[in-house]
Amino acid sequence: MNQGTQQIQQAPAVALDLDAVFRDSDVAEVLERLDNELIGLAPVKGRIRDICALLLVDTLRRQAGLNTGAPSLHMNFTGNPGTGKTTVAMRMAEILHRLGYVRKGHMIAVTRDDLVGQYIGHTAPKTREVLKRAMGGVLFIDEAYYLYRPENERDYGQEAIEILLQEMENHRDDLVVIFAGYRDRMDRFFGSNPGLSSRIAHHIDFPDYTQTELLAIAHLMLDQMQYALGADAEATLRDYIDKRRHQAHFANARSIRNALDRARLRQASRLFAQRGGAPLTRTDLMTIESTDILASRVFAAADTHCAISDPSVVPRAGTQP
Amino acid sequence: MRLTQGAFSFLPDLTDAQISSQLDYCLQQGWSVSIEYTDDPHPRNTYWEMFGIPMFDLKDAAGILREVEACRRTFPEHYIKVNAFDATRGIESLRLSFIVGRPSEEPGFGLQREEGRGRQVRYTLRSYAAERPEGQRYGEK
Numbered sequence A: 001m002n003q004g005t006q007q008i009q010q011a012p013a014v015a016l017d018l019d020a021v022f023r024d025s026d027v028a029e030v031l032e033r034l035d036n037e038l039i040g041l042a043p044v045k046g047r048i049r050d051i052c053a054l055l056l057v058d059t060l061r062r063q064a065g066l067n068t069g070a071p072s073l074h075m076n077f078t079g080n081p082g083t084g085k086t087t088v089a090m091r092m093a094e095i096l097h098r099l100g101y102v103r104k105g106h107m108i109a110v111t112r113d114d115l116v117g118q119y120i121g122h123t124a125p126k127t128r129e130v131l132k133r134a135m136g137g138v139l140f141i142d143e144a145y146y147l148y149r150p151e152n153e154r155d156y157g158q159e160a161i162e163i164l165l166q167e168m169e170n171h172r173d174d175l176v177v178i179f180a181g182y183r184d185r186m187d188r189f190f191g192s193n194p195g196l197s198s199r200i201a202h203h204i205d206f207p208d209y210t211q212t213e214l215l216a217i218a219h220l221m222l223d224q225m226q227y228a229l230g231a232d233a234e235a236t237l238r239d240y241i242d243k244r245r246h247q248a249h250f251a252n253a254r255s256i257r258n259a260l261d262r263a264r265l266r267q268a269s270r271l272f273a274q275r276g277g278a279p280l281t282r283t284d285l286m287t288i289e290s291t292d293i294l295a296s297r298v299f300a301a302a303d304t305h306c307a308i309s310d311p312s313v314v315p316r317a318g319t320q321p
Numbered sequence B: 001m002r003l004t005q006g007a008f009s010f011l012p013d014l015t016d017a018q019i020s021s022q023l024d025y026c027l028q029q030g031w032s033v034s035i036e037y038t039d040d041p042h043p044r045n046t047y048w049e050m051f052g053i054p055m056f057d058l059k060d061a062a063g064i065l066r067e068v069e070a071c072r073r074t075f076p077e078h079y080i081k082v083n084a085f086d087a088t089r090g091i092e093s094l095r096l097s098f099i100v101g102r103p104s105e106e107p108g109f110g111l112q113r114e115e116g117r118g119r120q121v122r123y124t125l126r127s128y129a130a131e132r133p134e135g136q137r138y139g140e141k
Helices: A002-013 A018-024 A027-037 A042-063 A085-098 A123-134 A157-170 A183-192 A194-198 A211-225 A233-245 A252-273 A282-286 A290-294 A297-303 B016-028 B062-074
Strands: A075-079 A107-110 A138-142 A176-181 A202-206 B032-038 B079-086 B093-101 B109-115 B121-127
Touching (some): A027 A085, A042 A085, A042 A202, A075 A183, A085 A107, A085 A138, A085 A176, A107 A123, A123 A138, A123 A157, A123 B062, A157 A176, A157 A194, A176 A183, A183 A194, A211 A233, A211 A252, A233 A252, A233 A290, A233 A297, B016 B032, B016 B062, B016 B079, B016 B093
Parallel strands (some): A107 A138
Antiparallel strands (some): B032 B079, B109 B121
């Protein structure tokens, strides 16, 4: 106690430079990339900034000889499909590594299959094996609500949850666990496992993207794929997004990616059909025209006022209710 | 008599932090680590018992260290070693092996001489501890 007060009194003597710590951690670069490459997601980014600030201040507190308990950084990401939960989790591993919170900064993504065994006594070693692999990094459990199946009381999922709980509590400095899933199902999952919910410090909700954000995402994707939109394709794309958003099985950024992939297919067919004519230029190869987007079934469905889902948007097995 | 087998065995026992950094090096090289134990430490006994299966795809030594601790708890009076296996084509063998746990008392080995034909002498080693049945060596009941 006495020693503690002494250290607090000494503290101002040490130069505490938050700027220097921030610069040394290279976290600025990751945060900047987060801002540039992830559109929207304001609450998520805000929370990540908070965590960064806390860890940086903790570094300073350590330098000043103050007590720093390792904060609990287990997280829960909820949101609709395609809102960027996995992408953010991957970034999170990198950020936590740069801040020195996890030692290795790798991410292990698992689902129920990887944790739950098939017969009695199979689950515990399987879960422990996964946890061992995730040590020093981030364990990302996608669609975590499948771990708990209330309709089957002999389900081994409960055992996996108990082991996870134990490890999350005892080896806080060895790994960070991130749960992810759709909002309502995760709420039900935590409702039936209250111990789990209280051990997760950060419940972060991923909002759906707005029309403008989706358009920005489409532009970012096109940039990355080295494509550009033709003269009036921009307006068509906006129209497309507007229509697609109100149809079934809309999966935010994932739907946009699928739409762009199909537009690329149509562009390729269009160019192929034109062969024998003028030689193609570099611009031709890069440009997606309005017609490439207009040919989409989304427009046909919207025109006939029946919201048939786009059959080419095949939901991932088990992801859709 | 202190058993000297494997790497670092002429040094004082490694601390957990030192073991951890050795294991980190192994993982960096992409070797897979396994844990073995025995109570028959004859130099020619190359096949010790495996403690769990070899650990593949690990990134951090913390997981291995916990297994080592589990093994020490289960076999407090046995020899425990850690092996690092390099699966690179053309090597496919152990790269590093060192002892991470040993019994509190090590009675050591006796040298036996056998006189053969033409007064030729043959030597062999015999572990004092191995005279008792397996599981009762090194003061275990």
